[in-house]
Amino acid sequence: MSASVLDKVAEPEFSPHLTQFIKDWKDKPGSLIMILHQLQQQFGYLPRAAILKLSREINLPLAKIYGVVTFYHYFKLTKPGRNNIQVCMGTACYLKGGEDLLQELENMLGIGVNQVTEDGEFSIESVRCVGCCGLAPVAVCGTVFGKLVPEKLPEILGKLKAGGEQP
Amino acid sequence: MALNQFCLVCGGTGCESRHSDAVYKNLKSAAEELGVGNQVQVVKTGCFGFCEKGPIVKILPDESFYVGVKPEDAHQIMAEHLVKGLPVEHLLHKTHGHHSGWGEYASQLYQKQVRIVLRNCGIIDPEDVQEYISRDGYAGLEKALFEMSPTEVIAEVKASGLRGRGGAGFPTGLKWENTRKTVSDQRYVICNADEGDPGAYMDRSTLEGDPHSVLEAMTIAGYAMGASQGFIYIRAEYPLAIHRLEVAMQQSREMGLLGKDILGSGFDFAIEIRLGAGAFVCGEETALMQSIEGNRGMPQPKPPYPSESGLWGKPTAINNVETLANIPVILLKGSAWFASIGTPTSKGTKVFALTGKINNSGLVEVPMGTTLREIVYDIGGGIRGGKAFKAVQSGGPSGGVLPAQFLDTPIDYESLTKVGSMMGSGGLIVLDEDDCIVDVVKFYLDFSVEESCGKCAPCRIGGRKLLNLLTKITKGKGTRADIETMRQIGFAMQRASLCMLGGTTPNPILSTLKYFENEYLEHIDHQHCPAGKCKDLITYSVLASKCIGCTVCARKCPVNCISGERKSAHFIDPAKCIKCGACYEACKFEAILVS
Numbered sequence: 001m002s003a004s005v006l007d008k009v010a011e012p013e014f015s016p017h018l019t020q021f022i023k024d025w026k027d028k029p030g031s032l033i034m035i036l037h038q039l040q041q042q043f044g045y046l047p048r049a050a051i052l053k054l055s056r057e058i059n060l061p062l063a064k065i066y067g068v069v070t071f072y073h074y075f076k077l078t079k080p081g082r083n084n085i086q087v088c089m090g091t092a093c094y095l096k097g098g099e100d101l102l103q104e105l106e107n108m109l110g111i112g113v114n115q116v117t118e119d120g121e122f123s124i125e126s127v128r129c130v131g132c133c134g135l136a137p138v139a140v141c142g143t144v145f146g147k148l149v150p151e152k153l154p155e156i157l158g159k160l161k162a163g164g165e166q167p
Numbered sequence: 168m169a170l171n172q173f174c175l176v177c178g179g180t181g182c183e184s185r186h187s188d189a190v191y192k193n194l195k196s197a198a199e200e201l202g203v204g205n206q207v208q209v210v211k212t213g214c215f216g217f218c219e220k221g222p223i224v225k226i227l228p229d230e231s232f233y234v235g236v237k238p239e240d241a242h243q244i245m246a247e248h249l250v251k252g253l254p255v256e257h258l259l260h261k262t263h264g265h266h267s268g269w270g271e272y273a274s275q276l277y278q279k280q281v282r283i284v285l286r287n288c289g290i291i292d293p294e295d296v297q298e299y300i301s302r303d304g305y306a307g308l309e310k311a312l313f314e315m316s317p318t319e320v321i322a323e324v325k326a327s328g329l330r331g332r333g334g335a336g337f338p339t340g341l342k343w344e345n346t347r348k349t350v351s352d353q354r355y356v357i358c359n360a361d362e363g364d365p366g367a368y369m370d371r372s373t374l375e376g377d378p379h380s381v382l383e384a385m386t387i388a389g390y391a392m393g394a395s396q397g398f399i400y401i402r403a404e405y406p407l408a409i410h411r412l413e414v415a416m417q418q419s420r421e422m423g424l425l426g427k428d429i430l431g432s433g434f435d436f437a438i439e440i441r442l443g444a445g446a447f448v449c450g451e452e453t454a455l456m457q458s459i460e461g462n463r464g465m466p467q468p469k470p471p472y473p474s475e476s477g478l479w480g481k482p483t484a485i486n487n488v489e490t491l492a493n494i495p496v497i498l499l500k501g502s503a504w505f506a507s508i509g510t511p512t513s514k515g516t517k518v519f520a521l522t523g524k525i526n527n528s529g530l531v532e533v534p535m536g537t538t539l540r541e542i543v544y545d546i547g548g549g550i551r552g553g554k555a556f557k558a559v560q561s562g563g564p565s566g567g568v569l570p571a572q573f574l575d576t577p578i579d580y581e582s583l584t585k586v587g588s589m590m591g592s593g594g595l596i597v598l599d600e601d602d603c604i605v606d607v608v609k610f611y612l613d614f615s616v617e618e619s620c621g622k623c624a625p626c627r628i629g630g631r632k633l634l635n636l637l638t639k640i641t642k643g644k645g646t647r648a649d650i651e652t653m654r655q656i657g658f659a660m661q662r663a664s665l666c667m668l669g670g671t672t673p674n675p676i677l678s679t680l681k682y683f684e685n686e687y688l689e690h691i692d693h694q695h696c697p698a699g700k701c702k703d704l705i706t707y708s709v710l711a712s713k714c715i716g717c718t719v720c721a722r723k724c725p726v727n728c729i730s731g732e733r734k735s736a737h738f739i740d741p742a743k744c745i746k747c748g749a750c751y752e753a754c755k756f757e758a759i760l761v762s
């Protein structure tokens with residue numbers, strides 16, 4: 001890609017915390033994944049422009065960074081909804097109806113996994129075991145919703161949309 | 168007045184998600200308000216292992232056990248129990264509808280448990296190093312540094328018979344010895360906290376409830392092997408565990424227990440946390456090291472083993488969290504004590520995450536050699552809802568499924584492997600009559616295929632093939648020849664895959680073909696799913712003779728495919744039915760037929 005194309009992308013602002021973190025870590029061997037975590041924390045995902053900027057700052061080829069980003073499920077290249085609802089599809093949750101939850105959620109929001117509602121409010125993600133198997137089935141959105149049944153979803157979605165913390 | 172009562176509030180992820188933090192704060196403020204702040208200490212601890220019934224509050228010294236405590240209950244517990252000595256009956260834990268009363272709970276659930284790894288979980292405040300120290304914390308390290316030479320430490324670990332708890336069961340002492348033997352200017356100690364098995368959370372609870380035990384063990388390992396740098400590779404999905412580790416590292420550095428010149432011994436050891444990013448294969452040691460180096464987490468051929476050439480080409484010892492948590496106790500109490508617990512080939516205890524269709528799901532730690540029956544029935548309280556036991560799955564996506572005939576198998580590495588399953592990292596999932604074996608196996612295959620890194624063909628292609636065949640069978644389109652094909656692909660994958668992810672992907676299929684072939688054949692020959700799970704093979708209909716026309720099902724159906732007048736038999740439109748089972752759950756007259 002030519003430099004002129006790169007230059008047209010507006011350069012995103014890195015927070016002071018992120019800037020400091022990059023400074024502290026960039027010369028440590030193997031720091032890329034740690035830095036990407038911080039980057040994702042600031043933006044909620046990994047915007048292309050931010051990766052471009054990072055590539056210049058830590059002097060790593062874009063191909064290397066994208067290679068890593070696309071390997072790991074945790075890194076997101078698209079913007080999730082304001083509320084990203086993670087439905088656990090670990091074994092314990094699967095056995096206790098995680099799939100029904102996921103289906104019901106998809107029906108209610110009219111989107112599939114890894115999609116975002118039109119108003120940008122919600123997105124759905126399917127994750128593997130969040131370590132709360134005793135509470136299966138589980139969904140996570142800021143807080144952990146344990147022993148979840150589809151009937152509780154409307155209430156939870158309502159509260160999340162209202163911006164309130166948790167039911 | 169001195170402190171004479173303790174109020175332990177669980178601060179594990181499970182309980183925190185149900186507002187145990189508010190319970191903790193309310194208990195504290197209630198103690199102040201009632202003027203007993205200097206007699207009752209409220210402590211936030213790690214996981215009690217009984218997550219399902221949380222939030223949990225335990226009172227000492229009388230050992231009362233409160234479950235499902237809400238923030239608004241805190242005041243009553245403080246006022247009644249701790250001030251007046253009257254238990255709050257309705258919140259006490261009950262078994263089978265009876266009060267288990269004072270302390271009885273503990274004897275029921277903990278009777279067969281021996282807590283070495285979880286010795287401090289649910290007892291100490293994990294964010295206070297002093298509490299760890301007061302329970303012999305860092306005494307093992309002190310002993311190692313001042314009374315033992317590095318080779319003596321290794322000899323002690325070897326003599327204990329400790330084997331890796333991360334899955335493979337490799338003798339820990341030997342691993343350390345091999346790492347020490349490799350000549351190098353630097354060596355590394357890595358703690359594997361990637362815990363990828365979906366349905367297992369032992370490592371998470373250990374790190375949340377007792378982070379110092381792992382830090383202490385890594386430092387001992389560093390001393391034994393001549394390493395000055397350690398890494399903890401932990402899943403980013405475990406924020407609370409990461410936080411507790413950070414707090415613990417900060418405190419132990421301040422106390423001179425970590426960092427330069429530890430306890431004035433001249434030994435330096437530093438630990439750094441590195442986050443995973445959601446790739447199951449990174450739990451595999453060579454992939455994990457790739458990930459720490461900042462690369463795509465792809466496994467590498469072995470040999471060379473990490474003990475020869477590991478992280479950045481230096482000799483490296485990778486140990487699982489649970490393996491490490493045993494180390495301080497082994498040093499303190501001695502190898503002979505540790506080796507006296509367990510079976511001839513497997514020493515010590517194993518922590519299991521008991522989940523699925525079981526009454527008491529939670530974390531249990533039992534001596535090696537305990538039988539599956541003791542875990543499922545005595546500790547787990549049997550099958551939920553009076554259903555029939557079907558099987559128990561161990562070893563996660565790499566493991567196998569064992570039917571009732573093996574319930575008396577004593578748990579150790581060898582005997583589980585012999586009957587076609589494996590110890591794995593400690594997930595123990597109980598299946599009942601409502602679970603379809605083919606469906607569960609398909610779940611695991613789906614997992615392994617998604618997590619395959621794609622580097623080698625047997626895993627990438629073989630896994631996909633197996634999944635396709637299973638899917639075909641669950642749709643009722645399979646043939647008997649497919650079973651043979653699955654066996655052949657499975658055997659090939661076991662032999663030819665580069666890493667054990669591909670090598671173990673077929674295990675769930677192969678073990679169930681051994682013990683549950685009939686269930687596969689039911690799907691193939693009769694297009695029938697005996698458990699009624701495979702949606703393509705079932706239909707829902709209304710039994711006109713039993714239906715009283717209450718309309719409940721019609722109102723529950725999410726796609727409105729049930730019609731009928733009030734007080735007359737209803738009808739399900741099979742073309743529109745999505746087989747969600749809502750009507751079946753809703754009907755009180757057993758008028759919905761699943762076939």
Ligand SMILES: Cc1cc2nc3c(=O)[nH]c(=O)nc-3n(C[C@H](O)[C@H](O)[C@H](O)COP(=O)(O)O)c2cc1C
Pocket residue numbers: 330331332333334335336337339359360361362363364447448449450451452453485486487488490491592666667668
């Ligand atoms: C696909 C795969 C996933 C693994 N995941 C883990 C894991 O999550 N945690 C772990 O401790 N070991 C895991 N292991 C085992 C490690 O490769 C390694 O054997 C272990 O960390 C060594 O520690 P130990 O000797 O203390 O068990 C995994 C292995 C494979 C093949």
Ligand code: SF4
Pocket residue numbers: 448465466618619620621622623624626627664665666667668669670
């Ligand atoms: S067996 Fe699977 S996970 Fe392991 S290296 Fe091969 S493709 Fe990757």
Ligand code: SF4
Pocket residue numbers: 709713714715716717718719720721736737753754755756757758759
């Ligand atoms: S819930 Fe049962 S009894 Fe009531 S209308 Fe439906 S099938 Fe008939």
Ligand code: FES
Pocket residue numbers: 088089090091092093094128129130131132133134136137138365366367
């Ligand atoms: S399987 Fe869902 S939290 Fe473990």
